Amino acid sequence: MAAPRVTMEVGNDGVAIITLINPPVNALAIPIVAGLKDKFEEATSRDDVKAIVLTGNGGRFSGGFDINVFQKVHGAGDVSLMPDVSVELVVNLIEDCKKPIVAAVEGLALGGGLELAMGCHARIAAPKTQLGLPELTLGVIPGTQRLPRLVGLSKAIEMMLGWKLGLIDAVVTSEELLKVSRLWALDIAARRKPWIRSLHRTDKLGSLSEAREVLKLARLQAKKTAPNMPQHQACLDVIEEGIVHGGYSGVLKCLLLLRAPEFDLYEAKVFKELVMLDTSRGLVHVFFAQRATSKVPNVTDIGLKPRGVRKVAVIGGGLMGSGIATAHILNNIYVVLKEVNSEYLLKGIKTIEANVRGLVTRGKLTQDKANNALKMLKGVLDYSEFKDVDMVIEAVIESVPLKQKIFSELEKACPPHCILATNTSTIDLNIVGEKTSSQDRIIGAHFFSPAHVMPLLEIVRTERTSAQVILDLMTVGKIIKKVPVVVGNCTGFAVNRAFFPYSQSARLLVSLGVDVFRIDSAIRSFGLPIGPFQLLDLAGYGVAAATSKEFDKAFPDRSFQSPLVDLLLKSGRNGKANGKGLYTYEKGSKPKPDPSVLPIIEECRRLSNIMPGGKPISVTEKEIVEMILFPVVNESCRVLEEGIVVRASDLDVASVLGMSFPSYRGGIVFWADAVGANYVYTSLKKWSQLYGNFFKPSRFLEERATKGIPLSAPVSSSSTSRARL
Numbered sequence: 001m002a003a004p005r006v007t008m009e010v011g012n013d014g015v016a017i018i019t020l021i022n023p024p025v026n027a028l029a030i031p032i033v034a035g036l037k038d039k040f041e042e043a044t045s046r047d048d049v050k051a052i053v054l055t056g057n058g059g060r061f062s063g064g065f066d067i068n069v070f071q072k073v074h075g076a077g078d079v080s081l082m083p084d085v086s087v088e089l090v091v092n093l094i095e096d097c098k099k100p101i102v103a104a105v106e107g108l109a110l111g112g113g114l115e116l117a118m119g120c121h122a123r124i125a126a127p128k129t130q131l132g133l134p135e136l137t138l139g140v141i142p143g144t145q146r147l148p149r150l151v152g153l154s155k156a157i158e159m160m161l162g163w164k165l166g167l168i169d170a171v172v173t174s175e176e177l178l179k180v181s182r183l184w185a186l187d188i189a190a191r192r193k194p195w196i197r198s199l200h201r202t203d204k205l206g207s208l209s210e211a212r213e214v215l216k217l218a219r220l221q222a223k224k225t226a227p228n229m230p231q232h233q234a235c236l237d238v239i240e241e242g243i244v245h246g247g248y249s250g251v252l253k254c255l256l257l258l259r260a261p262e263f264d265l266y267e268a269k270v271f272k273e274l275v276m277l278d279t280s281r282g283l284v285h286v287f288f289a290q291r292a293t294s295k296v297p298n299v300t301d302i303g304l305k306p307r308g309v310r311k312v313a314v315i316g317g318g319l320m321g322s323g324i325a326t327a328h329i330l331n332n333i334y335v336v337l338k339e340v341n342s343e344y345l346l347k348g349i350k351t352i353e354a355n356v357r358g359l360v361t362r363g364k365l366t367q368d369k370a371n372n373a374l375k376m377l378k379g380v381l382d383y384s385e386f387k388d389v390d391m392v393i394e395a396v397i398e399s400v401p402l403k404q405k406i407f408s409e410l411e412k413a414c415p416p417h418c419i420l421a422t423n424t425s426t427i428d429l430n431i432v433g434e435k436t437s438s439q440d441r442i443i444g445a446h447f448f449s450p451a452h453v454m455p456l457l458e459i460v461r462t463e464r465t466s467a468q469v470i471l472d473l474m475t476v477g478k479i480i481k482k483v484p485v486v487v488g489n490c491t492g493f494a495v496n497r498a499f500f501p502y503s504q505s506a507r508l509l510v511s512l513g514v515d516v517f518r519i520d521s522a523i524r525s526f527g528l529p530i531g532p533f534q535l536l537d538l539a540g541y542g543v544a545a546a547t548s549k550e551f552d553k554a555f556p557d558r559s560f561q562s563p564l565v566d567l568l569l570k571s572g573r574n575g576k577a578n579g580k581g582l583y584t585y586e587k588g589s590k591p592k593p594d595p596s597v598l599p600i601i602e603e604c605r606r607l608s609n610i611m612p613g614g615k616p617i618s619v620t621e622k623e624i625v626e627m628i629l630f631p632v633v634n635e636s637c638r639v640l641e642e643g644i645v646v647r648a649s650d651l652d653v654a655s656v657l658g659m660s661f662p663s664y665r666g667g668i669v670f671w672a673d674a675v676g677a678n679y680v681y682t683s684l685k686k687w688s689q690l691y692g693n694f695f696k697p698s699r700f701l702e703e704r705a706t707k708g709i710p711l712s713a714p715v716s717s718s719s720t721s722r723a724r725l
């Protein structure tokens, strides 16, 4: 790949076209920032240049500042590696330039890319250009000063915290983009169009008291939605600084935030809280980890091309099947939904319609798109439509004989190229396909509920699944906007396997005398959206009892058998499904802890009989979190050792997207390394002595902790002799 560079061409009309070239997204890498400075200086000083157009090569303006530099800053702990974009380039060379500059924007302008465009004196865009300030998702703040001045404070805050607006001067076709931008720049030079420096504008800001009111509401909102992410509040602080003291002061303060070590303690503190904080490290890690999942050795690097998947059959119209069907039709893939009788079929179709309507109600889908999606669905009761399907996803109940029967039938009903996928969350795929001779095209497509919303697709392969089939499913996964993570075949695969101790340790803590609702609250404060017991209510106790059995069977040496779920079921409770769980559920209000469940919990403790000396143990919130999550880290270590995932960061992505582990903590393995393998190991060892084998550290954890090797370091070939991948 050619080195990143910036080019400049001066036309006969006196317009200099400055082009960013750094495929695939024209990220603002250090040489690009330097190149931009050079070219703007040159264009400003050349007499034959009357006006300037800034654009990106290859149909994309810029994906923003080069995130690799963040990683370098985190690695070296040295913030001076960040080049100064905001003042030297955007303010001095672009915004304050003596010649008009127009941004010709196409494809995307994100983060620092959008900031460059906003520093220009006008912006012309091609249709469907994606504009955004995703910096908060990386733990840092965006340029905060120009956007409020260009579009107003409320809209700017909306966009920085995640939404859209209109800050473009004209939208033209791709073909006309450069032509119109050139003319626009010349019009500004000739004063036929206004020469606007966005940092000077105040007309959209409103009065100071209005601004303070908007900021107050935004702060409250950010406190609720992003409680553990300091960058949100910092972003609002810096906006306020610019509104009170002027745009330049705001920009300078942003700069101070980044360059804090040279400045006073306050800035140093804010700086530490943002750029160098674990929040940013975690989020940047997840960004790259997510992209790494699309690189699977011996699948994506052997020259295979994905085959098109146009028609998919889904077997089973229950919650999972209808969610899976919804995900496909929303992305233009034709779906045949098969059920065993018309009553179940109708129910499945109604669920799909409700899924689609729900997206329209929440403003996530237009009515037109919803109608088109529903046209892509056909319900059937037999296999006659299966003769030309490219993939089948079986999503029936977890019954081995039923799945085996279905796969034998599929072998006869489907064309030979058809991918045969199962959505099982626990059953060994070799057993599912045992009665067929199509093991090479049998694969796990493990969706997470609700399947049309949750972003993770766990792709489970066996030793016999062909690379082509894996690649095809990865490609479909991306088309239906999931993040596919390829994993090996074992009980629970990667996510449920690593997280089975999560609910078990929560129940163990209850048996040791810790309050159910305190446990949920500690886990929520840590950053998961709901605690293990609210999750239990949501999933339903039947599901919990069934999956617990699978794990008890597979891992009897380290499974904690709590009587809690059985006792709850016996008392007529089934969680959210019947409105009677550990929480009470009333329409329109949040679930509330149900005090009438306390006698059941007392009975559970009596039956477990594990409280030391018969008295509840005393633990801090931090200990609660650790006693629940360190066993998850421990099982993750086994997943890593057995080669169930390609790389440790795949488990990070899977934990974030499948279990809602907080992304700003970087995922389960990244977090464990941040806490320290040795601390995890010694804590587990201590608890295993006090409370038994459930906490016993795995061999892998012990070895890494005692040798001081990070858990995320690649597993050596000798220890992956039993590798599944």
Ligand SMILES: C[C@H](O)CC(=O)SCCNC(=O)CCNC(=O)[C@H](O)C(C)(C)COP(=O)(O)OP(=O)(O)OC[C@H]1O[C@@H](n2cnc3c(N)ncnc32)[C@H](O)[C@@H]1OP(=O)(O)O
Pocket: 024, 025, 027, 028, 063, 064, 065, 066, 067, 068, 085, 108, 110, 111, 112, 113, 115, 134, 135, 138, 141, 142, 143, 288, 291, 292
């Ligand atoms: C000072 C400034 O205000 C601070 C900043 O600008 S911070 C940066 C803000 N920008 C962002 O957060 C954008 C991040 N990028 C994205 O969201 C998406 O990559 C995208 C929407 C630009 C493109 O998505 P898509 O087409 O699906 O391609 P995707 O696979 O994500 O990316 C393609 C490649 O570009 C890389 N890339 C994308 N954006 C990048 C960036 N800003 N810096 C460095 N590399 C980047 C990816 O890592 C990936 O590399 P790989 O092929 O080696 O894995």
